[in-house]
Amino acid sequence: MKMKEKYMREAIKQAKKAWDIGEVPIGCVIVYKDKIIGRGYNRRMVDKNTLSHAELNAIKKASKKLDDWRLDDCEMYVTTEPCQMCAGAIVQARIKKVYIGCMNPKAGCAGSIMNLLQVDKFNHQVEIEKGILEEECSSLLKDFFRNLRKS
Amino acid sequence: MKMKEKYMREAIKQAKKAWDIGEVPIGCVIVYKDKIIGRGYNRRMVDKNTLSHAELNAIKKASKKLDDWRLDDCEMYVTTEPCQMCAGAIVQARIKKVYIGCMNPKAGCAGSIMNLLQVDKFNHQVEIEKGILEEECSSLLKDFFRNLRKS
DSSP states (O other): OHHHHHHHHHHHHHHHHHHHTTSOOOEEEEEETTEEEEEEEOOHHHHTOTTOOHHHHHHHHHHHHHTSSOOTTOEEEEEEOOOHHHHHHHHHTTOSEEEEEEOOTTTOTBTTSOBGGGOTTSSOOOEEEEOTTHHHHHHHHHHHHHHHHHO | OHHHHHHHHHHHHHHHHHHHTTSOOOEEEEEETTEEEEEEEOOHHHHTOTTOOHHHHHHHHHHHHHTSSOOTTOEEEEEEOOOHHHHHHHHHTTOSEEEEEEOOTTTOTBTTSOBGGGOTTSSOOOEEEEOTTHHHHHHHHHHHHHHHHHO
16 A cells, blocks of 8 residues: 555656646656656646646656557556546556546546446456545645636 | 548558558548648557557647647548547547548447547537548558568
């Protein structure tokens, strides 16, 4: 449990970087052999690119690090449940397991709207573990949107 | 019909670029106000990046061109039915309509395995038109894999 929390804390650090630039605070790290090989945070508005979600940014870096498009034995820690695009990318990258902070009932695709990480007909399925530092991950989003409404 | 074929021919040109570098020949263009604003082809192995599918490469370029992550009034022409990741990105980018060359029964997510482009619960749905220069798009893939098996 200690390790999971440690890595989710690193994902939360990434989420805070998004907050600092005015983006919805979602962060992500990818771990391979007990080492972080990719970090990412949401930069969709700053980058003016819909692909610039935390998970895709982390996948890009991890692939560069491993020099391979396959991230077979990698695990991802992400503060919020992935959207359909990111869930799709996680399957395409063949990531082994995803640890999720809090769920996203309105748009999440790892169990909320649907579960794209575990579709039998795809050539890869991803293990899921939910609720890692859930309270902290969830508060981050709530606080961000509360502040946004105030200003 | 003339315009649709014209743009699909441009997507096929992109697919041939993928073939030339030994990648599965899939190509894509994005059209805005009757002008191509983004082109892309599959470069997954060369780039060693699972995100480097034709559609994502084209979305990246179109976003850069429009200086916006939203591609609301854009239409995409893609030689083969998008995978789950690319279908997700198309929805996230809010692309209006996707013209598809040939379907991909084994992995396509615009009707084959599932239809991610038209999910009521998502905040955006994408129009679909299939079978644009279907024969040509399909032959390109078949010929590629036939050559691959030979060599």
